[in-house]
Amino acid sequence: MNDVRGEQGEGPGCSDAFHSGYVAICGYPNAGKSTLLNAILEQKLAIVTPKPQTTRHRTLGILTNERCQMIFIDTPGILDPRYDLQAAMMKQVGKSIADADVILYLADVRHPRLAPGVVVASRNKPTIILLNKADLLKRVEDALPIIEELRQQGEFVDFFAISALRGRGVHGMLGRVESLLPPGPHLYPADQLTEHPERFFVGELIREAIFDLFRQEVPYSTEVEVIEFRESEGKADHIEAIIYVESESQRGILIGKGGQAIKRLGSKARVSIEEFLSRPVFLGIKVKVMPNWRRDKRALRRFGY
Numbered sequence: 001m002n003d004v005r006g007e008q009g010e011g012p013g014c015s016d017a018f019h020s021g022y023v024a025i026c027g028y029p030n031a032g033k034s035t036l037l038n039a040i041l042e043q044k045l046a047i048v049t050p051k052p053q054t055t056r057h058r059t060l061g062i063l064t065n066e067r068c069q070m071i072f073i074d075t076p077g078i079l080d081p082r083y084d085l086q087a088a089m090m091k092q093v094g095k096s097i098a099d100a101d102v103i104l105y106l107a108d109v110r111h112p113r114l115a116p117g118v119v120v121a122s123r124n125k126p127t128i129i130l131l132n133k134a135d136l137l138k139r140v141e142d143a144l145p146i147i148e149e150l151r152q153q154g155e156f157v158d159f160f161a162i163s164a165l166r167g168r169g170v171h172g173m174l175g176r177v178e179s180l181l182p183p184g185p186h187l188y189p190a191d192q193l194t195e196h197p198e199r200f201f202v203g204e205l206i207r208e209a210i211f212d213l214f215r216q217e218v219p220y221s222t223e224v225e226v227i228e229f230r231e232s233e234g235k236a237d238h239i240e241a242i243i244y245v246e247s248e249s250q251r252g253i254l255i256g257k258g259g260q261a262i263k264r265l266g267s268k269a270r271v272s273i274e275e276f277l278s279r280p281v282f283l284g285i286k287v288k289v290m291p292n293w294r295r296d297k298r299a300l301r302r303f304g305y
């Protein structure tokens with residue numbers, strides 16, 4: 001697919017000085033933000049599922065080349081919070097936008113909508129609109145009238161139609177991001193990919209398996225805590241995790257008849273954790289009930305929100 005550009009960009013390369021900065025990836029749930037982070041890094045870091053509200057924590061991905069360092073922040077999808085967990089998620093979005101040097105706003109090309117907060121932010125910070133899932137358009141040119149319409153609604157520096165899933169249009173967009181970064185030093189070592197520990201991604205991969213295997217409220221009512229992560233010479237890593245749910249009936253669903261469901265979940269999560277760590281692991285999972293944890297500020301603090 002060719003890039004569909006709303007404006008002529010300055011292209012890759014900033015100037016002679018090194019540039020660095022934070023780039024927030026934001027948008028409504030399910031727009032493809034985490035898929036884009038992975039496409040940018042050419043590696044699976046953030047979890048991706050077909051369900052909305054998959055991402056709950058801001059997730060950093062760092063891309064360094066000889067000209068600049070871009071620190072991308074994947075964020076939870078923007079929504080009107082109905083409970084404390086969602087309110088905490090929206091705080092992370094606000095903080096990510098406040099910290100950003102450049103904003104990437106992702107919209108699903110099939111129903112592009114701008115979040116009011118991002119329209120406001122676009123007045124003070126360079127904001128690029130990415131119409132994602134362009135692979136689902138009959139013709140990529142079909143994005144042009146959408147771009148024209150969005151152009152009236154905020155002060156955006158550029159527009160791209162991309163497919164995060166297929167990695168199309170991502171390279172050209174990165175060149176434009178580079179051109180918008182301020183001069184600055186390396187903020188992280190050049191070979192560092194993220195700032196979160198492996199333990200964080202292990203918990204996320206278990207959550208991803210839950211989103212993939214369970215329906216309705218179950219994925220939204222679960223939280224994962226990795227309570228042990230032990231590497232030992234010549235043996236598989238030993239990982240123990242607790243899945244918290246809000247009710248006994250959800251616990252029953254997660255465990256399943258004769259433990260079938262939890263077994264399936266465990267092996268799915270183990271495979272993706274092994275892929276992520278590139279080494280074998282033992283994964284033990286327990287399921288516990290913590291009523292109303294999504295509305296309990298203390299529980300949320302404990303889970304890192």
Ligand SMILES: Nc1nc2c(ncn2[C@@H]2O[C@H](COP(=O)(O)OP(=O)(O)OP(=O)(O)O)[C@@H](O)[C@H]2O)c(=O)[nH]1
Nearest residue numbers: 029030031032033034035050053054055077164165
């Ligand atoms: N066809 C198509 N599907 C995509 C594209 N990008 C993402 N998806 C799919 O859209 C769904 C949601 O992707 P995510 O990356 O999890 O979306 P998100 O914006 O991070 O969602 P939240 O974390 O819930 O806010 C997944 O099923 C992806 O495979 C794309 O370019 N084309």
Ligand SMILES: [Mg+2]
Nearest residue numbers: 033034054055
């Ligand atoms: Mg996400």
